Amino acid sequence: MTQPIKALVFDVYGTLFDVHSVKVKAEELYPEHGEAISQAWRQKQLEYSFLRQLNGQYVPFSQVTRDALRYALLQLKLHVTEENIADLMEVYLKLDHYPEVDDVLQQMGDKQIAVFSNGSHDMLDPLIEQSGLAGWFDQIISVDDIKQYKPTPASYMHALNTLGLKREDVLFMSSNGWDITGAKSFGFRTAWINRSGLPVEELNLDPDSIYDDLTGLLEWK
Structure with a gap:
């Protein structure tokens, strides 16, 4: 990269x-x-x-x-x-996390790591806590803080303001094509975790990278 x-x-x-x-x-x-x-x-x-x-x-x-x-x-x-x-x-507060998640998070070095979700904190916080993953995240960011769902530009701006970075400093990952197009349009760098083998959305907002699962992110270390 x-x-x-x-x-x-x-x-x-x-x-x-x-x-x-x-x-x-x-x-x-x-x-x-x-x-x-x-x-x-x-x-x-x-x-x-x-x-x-x-x-x-x-x-x-x-x-x-x-x-x-x-x-x-x-x-x-x-x-x-x-x-x-x-x-x-x-x-929904005890969903299974994907098997590669622990290993990938352990290898991502000194980068700031956050989650950014449409989920409200009453869903997100207990889910992440019970999963054993909470210690990996510097921020748990919810659109509920500003009441603007993704993929609105305002939602991604909220995440950016929380991180205190420039848009190009951020790699945003999602398995949802609509979320990737929203983040790409906003100016984030994007990695689509295409778990379902779907085609790229026909919106002229192609992701920067496409992976079958999160292990592909290791090339961004």
Whole structure:
């Protein structure tokens, strides 16, 4: 890499943590529907965050996630109980992190390391704490601080102000193509963690690097 970076900034959901690890509990509560619940829940969670941003109706991501879960269960014509919703929401605080995460974080040297997420602190803080990863991060940055969801420019500016760096000093990582395009448009350097083998978004905002998982980041050490 021609210019060294000073900060590594990780998205959380789908990048460090597997959002679809919820399907184990979902399958326990709704046999033969675990995978479908997981997929519908995630899709609606993202959709609701985008819609609320566009409509100027911000609520914390924990509320978005709860609303999306209820919708997913209704969409699949499954019985909705407050107990089941509470049990599944609890799983979101204990998501599995991807197997390479520990090793990669250990090798990233003296760079500033942060997470930057649409997740609200009531979701992010317990998730990262229980994972055993908290000690690696200098900052846990949430859009809830300014109530502007990614991929708005204001959200990335909040992350930049928190880091106290220039845009080109930051390498931003996400498994979400929409998040990478937002960060690239803002001026961050970007690494797309393309875990699903998807094509690059047709928005003329290609990532600087593309990796199958986080181990590719080691070339930025």
